[in-house]
Amino acid sequence: MAVIQWFPGHMAKAIRQVEEKLPLVDIVFELVDARIPLSSRNPELKRLMKDKPHLIVMTKMDLADPEMTKKWIAYFKNEVGVRAIAIDSKANITVKNITKITESILADKLAHEEEKGLKERPIRAMTIGIPNVGKSTLLNRLVNRKVAQVGDTPGVTKGQQWLRSSKKLELLDTPGILWPKFEDPETGQKLALTGAIKDQRFASDDVALFAIKYFKQYHPHNLQERYHLSDDDMTLSDIDLLLTITKKVGMQEDYERASERLIQDTRKEKIGRYTLDTNFGSDSQHA
């Protein structure tokens, strides 16, 4: 397959960083892309988390299929035993919602501390996630762009800071990215299509063909509408359909450039909202 897969060196470093910082935080915010909620997870996390409270934050919900997002939230809660929330980092409601759900997850721990007469303190959280999932955007949103260092804290190495979101929430500047380790070749194509893998690292026609296959199956009308495709066009093979789209967008025989256009169109919501992960729990690495 043309997509470069995972990077053992990067992953080992990220895992070390997460392991090191884990004792300093009350909760981990694991950011996943709402269009690929399983494929953007790292299966190593389950082992790392042990019994550390954990919230799955599904970013870019504005680009995902809203019905599927609801189902994924229920799936994470019921099947995986982890709470999940979907966010659009551009929306103001995001901060409020994350703080609220975090407080509810940690309610017992905080009540216990209060009973023991401990002083009220902010909740400490760490964000992790694959490249481009929206970590910086969320962090900036949570700290309202006024990045505030929250004093010296033992165990936090140089360059890593506590950022204050509110009196109630502090964040450890993200300790690193976590590449998913993927055994299913489709995972690579999903990561490529949604922008988690740099465009130079995959063959755009492979990924465009993957997108065509997906949209033909799940959102055929959106594909037809975007590229003025007839019902007959929709019966063509994926490759012939890509060639037809190439002509329709005025690129003659240049199917590579047309592939790039199609990939950009999917990312900019021009073929509608979509969720590429459609099989709940089918991925054994996350079971």
Ligand SMILES: Nc1nc2c(ncn2[C@@H]2O[C@H](COP(=O)(O)OP(=O)(O)OP(=O)(O)O)[C@@H](O)[C@H]2O)c(=O)[nH]1
């Ligand atoms: N539509 C949409 N775009 C988002 C959202 N959150 C982030 N983005 C966009 O996604 C892209 C990547 O966001 P970043 O915050 O830089 O992602 P990151 O995880 O910090 O990326 P790395 O630094 O590569 O690890 C940017 O173009 C953001 O504007 C969201 O909720 N909705």
